[in-house]
Amino acid sequence: MEGFEQDDYVRNGPFSQRPLCDLIEDYIAVRRATLTLFRNLDEAAWSRRGTANKNEVTVRALAYIIAGHELHHRRILEEKYFQSSTQG
Numbered sequence: 001m002e003g004f005e006q007d008d009y010v011r012n013g014p015f016s017q018r019p020l021c022d023l024i025e026d027y028i029a030v031r032r033a034t035l036t037l038f039r040n041l042d043e044a045a046w047s048r049r050g051t052a053n054k055n056e057v058t059v060r061a062l063a064y065i066i067a068g069h070e071l072h073h074r075r076i077l078e079e080k081y082f083q084s085s086t087q088g
Helices: 006-012 020-039 059-086
Strands: 049-052 055-058
Touching: 020 059, 049 059, 055 059
Parallel strands: none
Antiparallel strands: 049 055
């Protein structure tokens, strides 16, 4: 898996043309699929290695990376889009 420039991806994506509820449904679907994938791995699968963005990584490490990345995006959403609704 090769890395990519996420800012270019977002800038050129048609996200503003999609209803927020559709984007949320996509987010939920991807999260559920990821959790299902990891829940169904056998013990041997967790120690398998591969290359991601030119770095060797185990499946176990990818699970931690994905979880941390999801939290990172949640924080961004809360800070940029939801913070104003929680402040008085």
